[in-house]
Amino acid sequence: MSVPAGSFASAAGVPVRPWYRSRKLDQWICFWSVPFFYNLFGLVFVPLSSMMPPKSPSASTQQIVGFFQGDHLLIACVILTLSLGLAPVSNAVYLTQIKRMSVSPAFRVAFLGGTVMGAIVGMTFPLFCFGLGAFRPGYDPAVLVMLYDFGYLAFIGSLGCFCVTWAMFGLAIILDRNRILPKWLGYYTVWQFMSELMAAPIWLTQSQPFGWNGVMTFWFAMLVYVPWQFIIYVWIYKAIKRQPEDELDNAPSRTRVRQRDTAGAAP
Amino acid sequence: MNTRGQRILLWIAPAAGALFLLAYFLFPIFSASLSPTQTPDEIAAFFHDHGSGILGVSVMINLIGGMLIPLFAVTAVQMSRIGNSSPVFTYSYILCVGIGTTAFLLADYCWGIAAYRPDRNPQLLTLLNDMGWFLFTAPVGTILMQNLCLALAIYLDTRAEPVFPRWVAHFNVATAVLFVPGAFTFLHKTGPLAWNGILSFDLRVLTFAAYVAVMFFVLLRIVGRQTEDVELRL
Numbered sequence: 001m002s003v004p005a006g007s008f009a010s011a012a013g014v015p016v017r018p019w020y021r022s023r024k025l026d027q028w029i030c031f032w033s034v035p036f037f038y039n040l041f042g043l044v045f046v047p048l049s050s051m052m053p054p055k056s057p058s059a060s061t062q063q064i065v066g067f068f069q070g071d072h073l074l075i076a077c078v079i080l081t082l083s084l085g086l087a088p089v090s091n092a093v094y095l096t097q098i099k100r101m102s103v104s105p106a107f108r109v110a111f112l113g114g115t116v117m118g119a120i121v122g123m124t125f126p127l128f129c130f131g132l133g134a135f136r137p138g139y140d141p142a143v144l145v146m147l148y149d150f151g152y153l154a155f156i157g158s159l160g161c162f163c164v165t166w167a168m169f170g171l172a173i174i175l176d177r178n179r180i181l182p183k184w185l186g187y188y189t190v191w192q193f194m195s196e197l198m199a200a201p202i203w204l205t206q207s208q209p210f211g212w213n214g215v216m217t218f219w220f221a222m223l224v225y226v227p228w229q230f231i232i233y234v235w236i237y238k239a240i241k242r243q244p245e246d247e248l249d250n251a252p253s254r255t256r257v258r259q260r261d262t263a264g265a266a267p
Numbered sequence: 268m269n270t271r272g273q274r275i276l277l278w279i280a281p282a283a284g285a286l287f288l289l290a291y292f293l294f295p296i297f298s299a300s301l302s303p304t305q306t307p308d309e310i311a312a313f314f315h316d317h318g319s320g321i322l323g324v325s326v327m328i329n330l331i332g333g334m335l336i337p338l339f340a341v342t343a344v345q346m347s348r349i350g351n352s353s354p355v356f357t358y359s360y361i362l363c364v365g366i367g368t369t370a371f372l373l374a375d376y377c378w379g380i381a382a383y384r385p386d387r388n389p390q391l392l393t394l395l396n397d398m399g400w401f402l403f404t405a406p407v408g409t410i411l412m413q414n415l416c417l418a419l420a421i422y423l424d425t426r427a428e429p430v431f432p433r434w435v436a437h438f439n440v441a442t443a444v445l446f447v448p449g450a451f452t453f454l455h456k457t458g459p460l461a462w463n464g465i466l467s468f469d470l471r472v473l474t475f476a477a478y479v480a481v482m483f484f485v486l487l488r489i490v491g492r493q494t495e496d497v498e499l500r501l
Contacts, residue, residue, distance in 0.1 A: 026351035026423055030359065074453045081405055081450040085412020088362030089355075096355045099501075112358070116365035124370055128401040131453055135303075136397060140390045248352040250425060 023248050027096060027240050030089050034233060037086035040079065049076035051130060054152055054213040057206040061141045064148045073134035080127045087123055091115040094169055097239055100247075101176035107168045114164035122158035126151040156212045157203055159196045166193040181235050192228050195221040273344070273490045276337035280483045283334035284476075290327035294320040301396060302463055303456040307389035310396055314385040325379030332372045338479065339364040339413075341486050345431070346417060347501055348493070349424045354501050356420040360413050361501075367409035374402035400452070400462045407449040407471070414443040414478075435485055445474040 022028060045052040049072050059067070091111075098108045129151030133144050166189055173186030199217045201210035209215040246253055301313060314321065343364070347357045377399030381392050421429065421436035448459075448466040459466040 024352045026419065027353050027355050029419060030355045077453045078450050081408045081453070082411065082447065084366070084405060084408025085359075085363050085410075085415075088366065088409070089359045089412060089416070091362055092355045092358035095358045096353045099354065112362065112365075116362055116369070119362070119366045120369050124366070124402070124405050128398060128405065131401055132394065132397050135401075135453060136393070139394065143390055143394055249350045249354070250352050254350075 023245060023250055024240060024243070027093075030093050030096075031233075031237065031240060033086055034090045034093060037083060037090055038229070040083055040086075044076045044079050048072045048079075049130070051076065051126075051151075051155075054156060054218060055148075056213055057149075057152065057202075057211045059148075061145060064145050065137070065141055067148070068130075068133035068144050069137050070134070073130055077127055077131035077134070080123075084119070084123065084127075087119045088115070091119075091165075093236060094165075097180055097236055098169065098172045100178060100180045100239075100243070101172050102178050103172045103175050107172045111165050111168040114161045114168065117161035118158060118165060121154050121161060123155075126155035129154065152212050153203065156199060156218060159200055163193055163196045166190075166196065180239050185232065185235055188228060188231070191224050195224040270490045270493050273341050273493075274487070276341050277483060277486055277490065279334050280338040280479055283331045284480070286327055286331055286334070287476075290324055290331075294323040294327075303397075303400075303461050307393040311385065311387075311389035311392050314381050314392055314396075318382045318385050321378055321382035325375050325382065328375045329372065329379075332368055332375065335479065336364065336368060338483065338486070339368075341490065342417065342482065343501075345486065345489055345493075346420050348495075349420050349430045350426070351420055351423050356416040357501060359416045363409040363413040363416070367406035367413065370402050370405045370409070374399045377402060404449055404452050404462070404467075407446045410475075411443045411446050414439040414446075418443070430489060431485070435482075438481065442474050442478045446471060 017023070019025075019028070050070065051073075055063070055067055095108050095111060098111060099105075101107075129147045133139065133147040133151075137144075139147075170186050170189030170193060173181045173189060174183060176186075199221050202212040202214065202217050205211055205214075207214075210217050212218060245251055248254075301310065305313070339360075343357050343360050346360060347354055377395045381387070381395040381399070385392070417431075418436040418439040421431045421433065421439075424430060449471045451460045452462040452464075452467045455461045455464070455467075458464055462468060
């Protein structure tokens with residue numbers, strides 16, 4: 001294999017490519033879209049629209065109407081609509097690592113199904129509930145209160161779809177023999193799964209500590225989730241970095257085999 | 268190499284197009300358009316007067332929405348043939364298709380449910396109508412990312428004979444850009460960016476129709492030229 005122009009050899013004699021010619025560029029683009037996505041999400045939810053941290057479920061009707069009259073809810077909806085597609089990309093990053101693990105493809109198919117569900121009920125529904133109320137603040141207050149409940153319950157109370165994704169992900173890490181991600185991370189992911197179960201009482205009560213803004217439901221889940229999210233991405237970063245070049249789908253050895261097959265099959 | 272199956276899937280797209288034209292001529296409701304500035308009573312009157320037309324369109328769109336999935340499925344399979352370092356773009360693409368088509372169908376349901384019982388409280392009819400428009404707009408984000416993932420996968424195709432011609436990537440980026448104004452419908456009740464405006468509605472619907480038509484011919488050609496067995500890398 002000839003060394004492409006512009007690259008230089010590392011100490012081991014393996015050519016080191018600049019980042020933009022990396023064979024893993026597809027994985028890196030998707031990987032780095034994730035911090036961008038989460039930062040954007042954070043900015044939209046917390047300072048821009050103050051949807052998060054969640055308002056109280058026991059807010060008065062006036063407070064709820066006031067919330068929908070806030071200035072930036074609609075701008076938040078525009079940004080969310082445009083960035084809706086980044087959620088699938090972040091999930092595709094997990095899927096790519098699950099594919100490398102020595103587990104049945106059923107795990108990634110189940111993960112795939114769970115994330116489609118999750119993006120619809122956990123992201124699109126809250127987006128349009130809050131957006132609708134802000135779009136037409138002249139609605140009957142009873143309608144606005146319903147949208148408020150629908151939005152927050154769908155956002156924080158979407159449990160099963162995320163249970164299935166985290167269960168698939170955690171189990172795949174634990175069962176994997178290729179050691180793509182460390183086993184303890186699999187057990188840590190089980191806690192992420194548990195945090196979804198901990199959020200179940202939000203459907204049953206409107207007050208602390210188990211309401212949708214509760215210490216035991218929302219804040220406890222955040223305490224588990226935020227560090228987990230950071231740690232998982234650090235390890236996925238390492239996993240992409242460590243993946244041997246000859247294992248890649250576009251590795252020269254594999255491409256040659258593919259081209260030979262093509263030649264053989266051609267009429 | 269037998270690609271007959273893929274070709275059958277592709278030909279479902281023109282069938283969807285024909286169904287769309289049929290809906291267009293059978294139910295002239297397409298030409299009448301709801302404005303975001305209408306009051307609940309006007310909206311109730313609209314659903315009352317056009318009930319059967321809206322229901323007819325709802326049934327047709329319900330079917331058409333599902334009929335687009337095979338075209339996207341063939342796109343995903345051809346994307347996976349490109350062989351980037353991983354199937355990450357193909358996964359993103361498939362997830363976007365799942366979310367976008369579901370949101371599209373939910374929009375259809377909102378309008379259908381409104382027309383099903385037009386004597387409902389006008390507040391609720393307005394809510395269903397607004398919800399329909401919100402859900403109709405939401406898939407902009409997913410089709411945007413769908414197109415960008417396909418474009419990036421094509422740009423990173425290093426095969427001697429690329430699966431997709433390079434211009435398809437440019438075309439996907441261009442259509443993605445044309446979908447962007449649709450997201451701004453939430454901020455406007457009148458003008459080109461309102462949901463019945465020229466940029467948010469006409470441009471978006473035309474772009475989508477042209478996109479499906481062009482991709483149909485592109486894929487037909489690619490599938491026709493495919494010689495190796497599909498190595499599914501998913």
